[in-house]
Amino acid sequence: ALWPAFIGLLPMVGGAMFSAPLVNQIGERLKIDGAHRTFVNYWFRHAWEYVFPLYPSFLLGAALLGISEHQATAALWPLFVTSIVGGVLFGLVGIRREAEHRPLKRNGLSLLARGGWPVALVLTLALVLHVDLLIALLAVTTLLVRVYRIPLGRGVTIAWQRIPWRTVVVIFGAMAFRQTLESTGAVHALSTALTAMHVPLWVLLFAVPFAAGLLTGLGTGAFSIGFPIVIPLLSHSPPAAGEVAWIWSGGFLGVMLSPMHLCLALTHDYFHARLGAVYRRLFPAVLLVGMVGCGLFFLSR
Numbered sequence: 001a002l003w004p005a006f007i008g009l010l011p012m013v014g015g016a017m018f019s020a021p022l023v024n025q026i027g028e029r030l031k032i033d034g035a036h037r038t039f040v041n042y043w044f045r046h047a048w049e050y051v052f053p054l055y056p057s058f059l060l061g062a063a064l065l066g067i068s069e070h071q072a073t074a075a076l077w078p079l080f081v082t083s084i085v086g087g088v089l090f091g092l093v094g095i096r097r098e099a100e101h102r103p104l105k106r107n108g109l110s111l112l113a114r115g116g117w118p119v120a121l122v123l124t125l126a127l128v129l130h131v132d133l134l135i136a137l138l139a140v141t142t143l144l145v146r147v148y149r150i151p152l153g154r155g156v157t158i159a160w161q162r163i164p165w166r167t168v169v170v171i172f173g174a175m176a177f178r179q180t181l182e183s184t185g186a187v188h189a190l191s192t193a194l195t196a197m198h199v200p201l202w203v204l205l206f207a208v209p210f211a212a213g214l215l216t217g218l219g220t221g222a223f224s225i226g227f228p229i230v231i232p233l234l235s236h237s238p239p240a241a242g243e244v245a246w247i248w249s250g251g252f253l254g255v256m257l258s259p260m261h262l263c264l265a266l267t268h269d270y271f272h273a274r275l276g277a278v279y280r281r282l283f284p285a286v287l288l289v290g291m292v293g294c295g296l297f298f299l300s301r
Contacts (some may be wrong), residue, residue: 004041004042004043004045005044005047020041020266020267023037023040024037027040030096032095033273033277034268034273034274034277035268035271035273035274035278035280035281036281037271037273038267038268038273039090039281039285040087040091040092041267042268042278043083043086043087043256043282043285044084044087044091045263046083046256046263047080047083048080049252050077050079050080051073051076053072053126057222058072060219060223064224064227065231065238066231066237066238069126070130075241075242075245076245076248078296079248079292079293082288082289083285083289085288086284086286087285089285089288090281090284091285121136122140125140201233204230205233205246205250205297206246206247206249206294207250208229208250209223209225209226209248209251209254210253210254212225212226212251213226213252213255213257213258214254214255214257214258215258217255218261219251219252219255222251222252222254222255226247240300242296242297242300242301243297245296245297246296249290249294250293253289256282257282257286264278
């Protein structure tokens, strides 16, 4: 669980595949089946997405809801904790311990520290010291360039090759989509139509982002499609913390259950697991997070 969680600190498409080989190696030693390995690798890989401000979907969701990254983290940390608890309950409990304990090697810890300090520094600046995320990222990037003495030309090449330009376009497109819907009155008309159907508000706030997430398998897709539709249903802006948690859980849990999710598709194939067996572990964990999100919503009313 620790290795997928660590890889989860590095936002990347199909990132669960980076931790899959080690999880597979440990799973073979512990004699757990492919579906079990898939769940542990997949679930813990994505637990950070509720609170980690380096994920594009997190930044997009906060922007669409009209709240800061710090406010989003403050509202969503109970879902993060619940996600970890769900992963432990439905993924780790019952696994026998290895009879032989292998001591951690110093060079392994050294590599972890060398690779993880930039991420830790960004988190400290943004979440603890409340430095603007953009400033924190620029400061740490500048520090990395100085520490590792990266030439300007090499830095430009790295930026051009590594920045996910498609995701950047999606984020700008989502914001433009929201503004277009608002300016044309389409959001108001759709919200009025949904209200006229007499579906309870709490159901709509969850179901619309959930459906968007289930259909797209992308956090950016769930948020960019679902959030602009449900936000006008609220009588105030920005939404309360409990409302943020409920709306967010709808979109993200839809993504986690989506067979379109690249990480799920890749890892269940890698571990030769039956998708139905994977879902039997996913459903209770998703239900647990959803119940907490629902509870937070009603507590905020």
